[in-house]
Amino acid sequence: MTTKKNGQTIGFSNPPAVLGAAAVVGPKExxxxxxGWFDVVKADRLLGMKSWEQAExxxxxxxxxxxxxxxxxxxxxVDFFLGGDLLNQIVATSFAARTLDxxxxxxxxxxxxxxxxxxxxxxxxxxxxxxxxxLASSSHHDTAERQYRFPAEFGIQRxxxxxxxxxxxxAAVVGPxxxxxxxxxxxxxxxxxxxGQKDPMDLGAAMAPAAADTIxxxxxxxxxxxxxYDLILSGDLAAVGHPLCAELLExxxxxxxxRFVDCGLMLYDDTQEPVxxxxxxxxxxxxxxxxxxxxxxxxxxxxxxxxxxxxxxxxTSCQQGESIPCVAHAVVLERSG
Amino acid sequence: MTSFVLAxxxxxxxxxxxxxxxxxxxxxxxxxxxxxxxxLGAVASGLGLYEPLIEFAGAGASVxxxxxxxxxxxxxLKGAAEKGLxxxxxxxxxxxxxxxxxxxxxxxxxALVARPKG
Numbered sequence: 001m002t003t004k005k006n007g008q009t010i011g012f013s014n015p016p017a018v019l020g021a022a023a024v025v026g027p028k029e030x031x032x033x034x035x036g037w038f039d040v041v042k043a044d045r046l047l048g049m050k051s052w053e054q055a056e057x058x059x060x061x062x063x064x065x066x067x068x069x070x071x072x073x074x075x076x077x078v079d080f081f082l083g084g085d086l087l088n089q090i091v092a093t094s095f096a097a098r099t100l101d102x103x104x105x106x107x108x109x110x111x112x113x114x115x116x117x118x119x120x121x122x123x124x125x126x127x128x129x130x131x132x133x134x135l136a137s138s139s140h141h142d143t144a145e146r147q148y149r150f151p152a153e154f155g156i157q158r159x160x161x162x163x164x165x166x167x168x169x170x171a172a173v174v175g176p177x178x179x180x181x182x183x184x185x186x187x188x189x190x191x192x193x194x195x196g197q198k199d200p201m202d203l204g205a206a207m208a209p210a211a212a213d214t215i216x217x218x219x220x221x222x223x224x225x226x227x228x229y230d231l232i233l234s235g236d237l238a239a240v241g242h243p244l245c246a247e248l249l250e251x252x253x254x255x256x257x258x259r260f261v262d263c264g265l266m267l268y269d270d271t272q273e274p275v276x277x278x279x280x281x282x283x284x285x286x287x288x289x290x291x292x293x294x295x296x297x298x299x300x301x302x303x304x305x306x307x308x309x310x311x312x313x314x315x316t317s318c319q320q321g322e323s324i325p326c327v328a329h330a331v332v333l334e335r336s337g
Numbered sequence: 338m339t340s341f342v343l344a345x346x347x348x349x350x351x352x353x354x355x356x357x358x359x360x361x362x363x364x365x366x367x368x369x370x371x372x373x374x375x376x377l378g379a380v381a382s383g384l385g386l387y388e389p390l391i392e393f394a395g396a397g398a399s400v401x402x403x404x405x406x407x408x409x410x411x412x413x414l415k416g417a418a419e420k421g422l423x424x425x426x427x428x429x430x431x432x433x434x435x436x437x438x439x440x441x442x443x444x445x446x447x448a449l450v451a452r453p454k455g
Contacts, residue, residue: 052454142454153453156367157359199364 003126008214009188009221015334016125017180018118019132019173020071023290024063025282026141026167032268037290039066045142045167053092056085056140056169060096063171064136067289071132071173071180078102078173079130082120084113085138085281086165087147092138102134110310111207111236112190113137114170114285115329118306119187121174131176138169139280148200148315161202163238163279166267170285172293178336182296185303186222186332190214192312194325200311200318203326204241204264204276207309210326211237212248215307218330219254226256230301233292235284235308235328236264238277263287263308284308288333296335303334344397347390351401371402378403382410408433 004011023038030041040062047055060083068075081100084107085092097104109116117135124130142152144165150156174184193213197206211234219225226232237245242262249256266287267278288306295301309328318324351374359370381387387407390398398404412432416424430437447453 046454150367151453153451159360201366 007221008191008217009186010119010123011186011222012122012126012177012184014126014177015183015185015336016122016174016177017336018182018184018293018333019073019175019180020067020069021170021172021289021293022063022066022070023171023286024059024066024169025286025290028141028164028272029166029168029267029278029286032272034266034287034291037294038286039290042167045140052140052142052146053087056087056092056138056143057095059140059167059169060085060092060136060138060171061099063138063169063289064096064100064134067136067171067173068134071175073132073134073173073175075100075102078132078134080105080121080124081134081136082107082117083136083138084108084117086110086144092140092143093136096136100134109327109329110312111139111279111281111283112308112310112327112329113281114288115187115235115306115308115331118172118174118184118331119189119329122184122187125174125176133174134171135174136169136171137281137285139165139167139282141165141167141280144280158275159201160275161199161204161240162275163203163236163264163277164268164274165280166278166283166286168267168280168282168286170282170287170289172289181335181337182293183334183336184331185334186218186330188214188218188221188330190217190328190330192325192327194323196323198318198321198323200313200315200324202240203279203311203324204236204238205244206241206311206324207235207326207328208237208241208244209248211235211241211245211307211309211328212252214328214330215245215249215256215305216252216254218305226254226259229259229303229305231292231304232256232260233284233287233304233306234260234262234264235310236277236279237262237309238264238279240276241309266291292333296333299335301335303332306331306333340395343394346397347394348397348401351398351403355402374402375406375409378406379410380406382407405433405436408436
């Protein structure tokens with residue numbers, strides 16, 4: 001049996017396993033509806049460090065070390081570390097890789113980074129190039145605000161379409177087929193889609209077409225129906241983008257119904273004033289590493305489709321009047337046995 | 338007492354106008370709105386409307402951002418009257434020097450006290 005590629009989708013004949021996963025989140029995320037699913041909840045966003053960036057790096061290190069411990073994989077047995085974040089030159093992850101001391105591939109897929117990492121980790125393991133691959137995807141509210149918007153101290157007013165960048169890290173270890181209960185069976189690699197949306201304060205609307213494109217592609221490539229999944233999770237489309245994505249899919253003849261949920265709408269409740277919902281590399285990563293992985297491991301879900309979404313703009317590209325290109329990658333996570 | 342009420346109402350109306358511009362304007366950032374209101378103040382000043390508004394509403398008109406545009410124009414006109422072209426060019430900053438210096442010093446003082454990270 002060999003691994004098959006059909007269209008944009010890779011189906012693994014011997015699906016690599018997710019050996020362990022860990023989610024480390026900030027106080028706001030730790031006070032939300034998914035609080036009980038996270039491994040570590042930080043009491044403050046600075047973690048006693050000198051800068052927000054140092055705090056984010058520390059959270060990445062902690063999440064990866066925890067995921068390795070849970071997977072019972074030693075540092076010296078990690079073949080590659082894949083990861084990324086939202087900062088310029090992905091410094092949060094790169095600086096964490098400095099202390100992890102394992103071969104490192106830095107990734108940038110904006111808020112879809114965790115799916116990019118899962119896909120590449122599965123390919124590396126299935127191809128026989130690695131036994132254990134660690135991965136992480138992180139965001140920090142304050143580092144992202146400075147990077148993409150305004151200094152946090154400025155106290156800017158947010159339009160209702162804006163999303164709240166999560167302070168969260170999701171990390172996991174992908175290893176050989178049969179070593180764990182949760183498997184990566186398929187990945188659908190998304191195309192970059194741009195419907196011409198230019199407002200960086202409304203990323204959900206910008207990302208919705210990319211998510212719809214990848215989800216539709218996935219069903220086309222695999223020949224499956226939405227009913228094949230217990231849950232279909234988009235990354236961080238939130239209150240504006242999620243209904244738009246459902247509408248786009250319906251126009252393509254795909255009705256996902258109540259199984260279609262969004263990580264950006266799961267992280268906070270309305271009383272936490274997230275405006276349209278959560279976003280950030282750590283949003284779908286922490287929902288995956290916390291809520292999703294544990295529910296799969298415990299057998300509550302049999303098969304889920306995780307579709308993290310990323311907006312591939314930069315502050316400069318927006319200031320130059322460019323529209324916002326977006327990408328979404330789909331990963332099928334399945335419980336074996 | 339009347340002056341307090343007038344300041345509150347006029348200042349509040351200027352803020353309402355700015356809030357509506359921010360909420361209803363498409364793709365306008367807070368920075369756009371701030372610049373727009375400085376320009377509005379400058380234009381109103383040039384048309385001779387802003388000085389009467391300050392006389393009427395006091396701090397209600399002199400504290401909100403359009404007053405900065407008004408101060409720029411006032412400074413430029415004063416400079417032009419005194420020194421001609423060079424006064425016109427320098428007058429804007431001369432007229433707003435107090436506000437700018439206080440803002441910079443206050444920023445510096447707060448940075449030393451609050452140790453901002455963002």
